[in-house]
Every structure is written in structure tokens, then in C-alpha cells.
Amino acid sequence: MKLAFVTTFCPHYRVKTFEFLARCQDVDYYFFSAGDDWYWQQQHGVRTGAFHYEYLPGFRLGRARVTPTLPWRLWRGNYNIYIKCINGRFALPVTYLISRLKRKPFILWTGIWMRLQTPFHRLAFPLTRYIYRHADAIVVYGEHVKRYLVSEEVPAKRIFVAAHAVDNSVYSHKVSEEEKATLRKTLGIPPGQKVVLYLGRLEEVKGLPYLLEAFASLQRDDAVLILAGTGSERSRLEQLAQEKGIADHVCFAGYVPPEQAVPYYALAWVYVLSSITLPEGKELWGLVVNEAFNQGVPVIATDAVGATAGGLVQDEVNGFVVPERDSIALAQALRRILDNLDLREELGLNARRIIAGWDNERMVLGFRQAIEYVTGQGVPQGGDRTYISVDRGASKA
DSSP states (O other), rough: EEEEESSSSOOGHHHHHHHHHHHHHHEEEOOOOOOOOOOGGGOOOOOOSSSSEEEEOOOOTTTTEEEETTHHHHTTOOOOOEEESSOOTHHHHHHHHHHTTTTTOEEEOOOOOOOOOOHHHHHHHHHHHHHHHHHHHHHEHHHHHHHHHHHTTGGGEEEEOOOOOHHHHHHHSSSOHHHHHHHHHTTOOOOOOEEOOOOOOOGGGHHHHHHHHHHHOOOOSSSSEEEEEEOOOOOHHHHHHHTTGGGGGGGEEEOOOOOGGGGHHHHHHHHEEEOOTTBBBBBBBOOOHHHHHHOOOOOEEEEEBHHHHHHSSHHHHHHHHOOTTHHHHHHHOOOOOOOOOOOOEEEEEHHHOOOOOTOOOHHHHHHHHHHHTTTTOOOOTTTTOOOOOOOOOEEOO
């Protein structure tokens, strides 16, 4: 059985997922983006792995990426199943159309858990809803996405959860005290200061002004806030830190490559993801939560974060869940963790325990279930983690 898997590109956190799927399926990956998408930090670049893939040439019309060779690749490939992510104003309808012309199953992969409210998305929603309702199966990031799709009248039996994951082995390794001391020195953070960490894009959707307001209201001399990343909001955030009188306690660390992120998590007392809802959507998941949990770091996240709605962040178990745009609730959660070492350690232990079961094998199981559903082969049980080895190597088509 041969699969075509069409998606934007391969980011660093998807390599292991795509490799796992390629072990058990004969799959060709078609990447229709060069990694220049508006939501992607360009410095991260794009990746490859031990799977068959091709980055397709194309051009942009506004936000639409047009890849003229994609229809031909999909048509001539003699594929039994077509899998397509929700992204792609050109690639999505093309892949769906070809699957229908070929009379082959179409599987949609999505993390969207609300109706998007931009003018384009409102206009395009009838087509999106049609694909939701007519896809042979849908693979989703978590139960929150499933609940949303059911509300859009998609039958629950056609929805399969691929629990959103990172390569835990990369993020769980022990960071030495020497490494942490070196990072403290590099960032200018005195020994003993408790680190409140945000690592990611500095963009409006992340709700960082609410984090700054919450941190400022604590009025603490024993804590520092690290904002690591780049984005269009940096100047505004620097100005807000000045206005709040906390500039000396806020460190703008700049861009951090994925390979250098683990020591930041190891240094943190708590990680905060204060994302908010915008017309263009909510935080689809927030894989930084997975990464932080692997270092035993409690997470405070808002209810606009997919990892919260999807059940990974559990209030008072491995962190705290607070309402979005509520700096008072955020400050209260911060204070509880900063003031209570025993609580912090309990949350951190639970974080490590829970994330250990949130891995790429579990994520790929969701795809396997969808594939076996559309082919009528039955659905593997959740505890089944056996894989068929297909040693095909990696190549550029």
C-alpha cells in the first residue's frame, strides 16, 4: 500500500514522526513550502530525515504557495491513500480533488480547533467544512480538535487522535550544573535567581504583554523573566518592560536554535505560555510544553493553548491553567510556584511522568488507526506499538 503525504515542510520537531510513519508504511512525502511561511521562524530552517521526500519548487501569490508540479506528482504516483495537512490554499484543494478523481481515500491532518475569523477564512469556510465532512478520515492533534470537528457535524468514528509529540529523547537528557551556570553567566543572571521562561516567537498570539504585566505585579527581586526568541513584538515588549519598571529583571535572549534550547528549560523554575485567541486562530498546540515537561519544568498555560485543551497541561497536576488575557490569574499561578519549592518539585515530577507517555510512537498510532480505518483493515488498539520495518532509506525524488 502506497501513501502520498502532502504537507508544508519538515520542521525539526517532525523528523522523528515522519521517520516512524515511514517505518510502517510505504510513504512519499511532498513538501510544498520552503519554510518561508509567516508563522515560522526562518532561522529554524527546514529538515529532512530517513524517509522518501521531495521539496517541490513553487512561488507565492500573497499567502498562497503554488507548486505547479504537485498535481502531476500526485496523479502519476499510483497512490492508495492521500494524506494532507490542513494548510495550503493551493495544495489542499488539489490533493483532495485528485484523491476524488482517483477514487482513493483522503485523510486530513489538522490541529485547528475553532472557526477562523479572518476575512479569507470566513469566505473559504464552506469549502473547509465540506472537506471536514467528506474526508474519509481526519487525524487530529488532540481531543480538543476532535470535539471541535464533532461540533461541525463530522462523525466521531472518522476522527483519530495523533497525540502531538516531540522526540522526548532529545529534550529529556540531563543538563549539568556547569552548563546551567554557563548559560546564567551568558545571560547575565545572578546565581539563585529563579527563572521564569518563555521561549518561542515574540508575536501577538503569544499574549506576552499579559505575562509582563503579571511578572511586574509580583514585585520580586528573587526572580527574572527570560523572553527567548525573535518576532515583531520585541520592541513593544521592551518598551512595556521599561514602563512597568522591570527592565532590569527581564532578559531578552534573542533567537535560540532548537539544538540549544534544552539548557534554557533546565535553567527554568517555571515555563509560561500565555497565548491568546485572535481572529486567525488559537495556539494549535504549543510543543514547547512537551519540551519543558521533559526537563521536569512545570508549565503555566492559558486556556487558549492546544496543549491545555488537549489534556497535556493538567491544572495543579503538572502546572496551572489560567484564563487567557488574565494577568491577575497568571500572577497568582506564578506566585504559587515561585513561593513553594515542594509544589514546584511535585508538579515537575508529574510533568516528567506524563510526558513519558506522550511520544512519537503514540502520535504515529493515530495515523495508523486512520489508515487502517479507510482501508477497512480494522483499527489497532491504543496499546499496540508494534511496527513493520520498511528499510527504504532516504532519498530526494
